[in-house]
Amino acid sequence: MRAAIFQLFASHSPALCSGIRQLTRISCRFRMEGPAASQQSGETIITEGKASVLYPSANQVFYNPVQEFNRDLTCAVLTEFARMQLAEKGIDIVVPGERESKKVVVNLSDNGDDGDVPFPENAAPSSRRTVTVGESCPEGLRVLEGLAASGLRSIRFAKEVPGLQSVIANDFSSSAVELIKRNIKYNDVENLVTASYSDARLLMYNRMAKQDRFDVIDLDPYGSPAMFLDAAVQSVCDGGLLCVTCTDMAVLAGNNGETCYAKYGAMSLKSRFCHEMALRILLHALDLRSNCYQRYIVPLISISADFYIRVFVRVFTGQAKVKMSASKQTLVYNCVGCGTFHLQRMGRAIAHGNNVKHSAGCGPPVGMNCEFCRQRHQVGGPIWAEALHDKEFVQRVLSASERNPKRFGTSERIEGMLSVVTEELDIPLYYTLDNLSSTIRCSTPGLLPFRSALLHAGYKVSLSHACQNAIKTDAPPSVIWDIMRCWVSPHFFFYVCICESFKLAIH
Ligand SMILES: C[S@@+](CC[C@H](N)C(=O)[O-])C[C@H]1O[C@@H](n2cnc3c(N)ncnc32)[C@H](O)[C@@H]1O
Ligand SMILES: [Zn+2]
Missing domain, CATH: 3.30.56.70 (N2,N2-dimethylguanosine tRNA methyltransferase, C-terminal domain)
Incomplete structure (x- = not known):
């Protein structure tokens, strides 16, 4: 059967073939079990990571195996985020399967600046506590999965990530919420995960008060997350983490630049660098939304994979840093003939002693026609022009994965991807x-x-x-x-x- 599929696509691109190979490998790895105790007729149980989740077999909409990598990576990122946040409070997390390693000093008050803060390990060992997976930690992370479908992702957080206080698995489909409730019970994670039936936007807008905000918000929609961003940047706590997926790649990769502008406030371009540009458009949209509320983003990891992009960004509050945002965005001039591109920042920030003077950017950086082939330029953006990743954080996730290579079904791919990311220049596009x-x-x-x-x-x-x-x-x-x-x-x-x-x- 597999051979037949490859034969069928033999004339297609290598990328397509490798995608299919990946898909078939993935579907073979899943355990599709027969009837079990609380299973209803026609239902299937799918095991991914430490979660076993009930699915109505007829409705495959609820489960997308290709997103296993997305969920694995999110568990890995959340674990490191929890490790950092809790270390500050004198709590060490215990990750199953992890080999002992030297502890790392982390700057937890970081809002983008360099410089270490005293590691609370200075606290006498006796005053430190440990927290394990599955245990609700009062000082731990409050997580919202806004668009939870079956609840698989939330249940995986509860069963695989230590240092959580609570997880809300929300969906606005009543059948999805029924399924989430049953899956919470089936996985015995009632102490950590709660099902919620709401429009994700309303839920988030209702949690904007400082004391109600989430430490982590995960948005994994069908298509675009654009409509959720305004609520998300307001309901995540200071220094909190947003994890956002986009699958509307056609829009972000330049097929409908005007739609992209309407959703993300940036013109996408059909170009060779469209995948990185898609990431930078999403980061631009997140930063711009945050700026409305005196907030700004610091990206931790930004990944383009398969048919989607996924970013992990922290959101901080600070008026002075918000003023820097214009100079963190750039327009892109892209020659339609030879593909040469030039960048032009929207703003300039020049330091004068302790002060920073902000002004408009200067341009254009190109003439009417391309200096190399005389063709015209198309203008895209504005896009995020700063780093896509926090390399120190990426290294933490990578090292943790190397210490625990069997933790995830896609550990190898995570390590491969993050190794390239650690070497990636912070210069936009390619x-x-x-x-x-x-x-x-x-x-x-x-x-x-x-x-x-x-x-x-x-x-x-x-x-x-x-x-x-x-x-x-x-x-x-x-x-x-x-x-x-x-x-x-x-x-x-x-x-x-x-x-x-x-x-x-x-x-
Ligand atoms: C791609 S699925 C989520 C998959 C899930 N995150 C996972 O990893 O398995 C998207 C879900 O978003 C839900 N949804 C769409 N719009 C929503 C909204 N405004 N509020 C809450 N849920 C919504 C849909 O019902 C659907 O179940
Ligand atoms: Zn040219």
């Missing part, structure tokens, strides 16, 4: 080698020679987790096209070009 070569109709240079050419010319370079053949670099487009020109000349000249660029970079 070029792809196949696009560069197809523009000038030549063979595609290998990643290694292209990378060395940039490094030898004195520029930074990295891969991107969001696209296989991508090159992120701080080199200006003129250098990239110079290298491509050298690539099409005999290789001797390529070598000379590298040396010349290297000399130029030094002098």
Whole structure:
């Protein structure tokens, strides 16, 4: 059967084939069990992570196996977030299967600034407590899953993440809420998880008062989360965590720029860098929404995977930092001919001693026509132009996964993805080698020679987790096209070009 599927898609793209391979592998890993005690006729039990969840078999809408990676990664992120938050309160979390490792000093009061704070481990060991999975911790995280469907994600939090105080699994479909209630019982997590039947927006707007806010809000909708963002940024506590999925990739990747603008306040572009641009559009939307309420975001991890994107951001309150937000967003000028792109920040922030002067950005950074191919530019954005990830946090999640490699069904993929993320440059967007070569109709240079050419010319370079053949670099487009020109000349000249660029970079 599997062979037949691959045969069927043999003529399609490698990405599609690898997606199908992934899907078949995933569906084979799930245990679809036969009738069990509290199972009703026609129902299926699906086990994912430590949760076994009842599903009406006829309604596969409730369960999406491809999102296992999304749920695994969220459990991993939540665990590290809980570890950080509770360490401050003198509480250590116990993660099943985790090997002992050296404790890490964390800056918990961080609102984007560097600098360590005293680790509460200084507290005498006797005054420290531990908290285990499944136990409700009064000082622990208050979690809301706004769009919970079967409750699988919330139940997994309860059974896999230590350091939680409570989890609300909410949905506005009555049949979903009935299922959530049964699944809570079936998994014996009534002490931690409560089902809720409400429009997620109303629920969040009702929890805006400081004492009522959530530490973590997870939004995992069908399609766009745009309509939930305003309520979410107001009902998460200071320093709290928002976990947001978008599956409306066509909109975010430039198929309907005007729809993207209506939803996220940014124009998307059909381009090679569309997956990273999608992440940056979502971060722009989250920051802009937060700014309305004197709040701003600090991204922890931003991932593009399969057919969706997922971001984990902290939301902080602070008027001075909010003023910086204009200078954290950029417009994108993208040549429709050769794909060259230029960025232009919306604002400028210049430090004068202890003060910061804010002004409008300067531009445009390009002429009417592209300097390389004379074609016109399309303008996209504004998008988030700062870091997509907090590398220190990413490293914490990665190290925890390496210490506990059997924790999740998709641990290997988490480690692979986060390893690339830790190396990723914080420079927005990328070029792809196949696009560069197809523009000038030549063979595609290998990643290694292209990378060395940039490094030898004195520029930074990295891969991107969001696209296989991508090159992120701080080199200006003129250098990239110079290298491509050298690539099409005999290789001797390529070598000379590298040396010349290297000399130029030094002098
Ligand atoms: C993609 S499913 C959620 C999947 C779930 N998070 C998981 O990981 O298994 C989206 C759910 O959102 C619910 N939903 C859509 N709009 C909603 C709203 N305004 N308020 C609450 N729930 C909503 C739908 O009923 C559906 O069950
Ligand atoms: Zn051009």
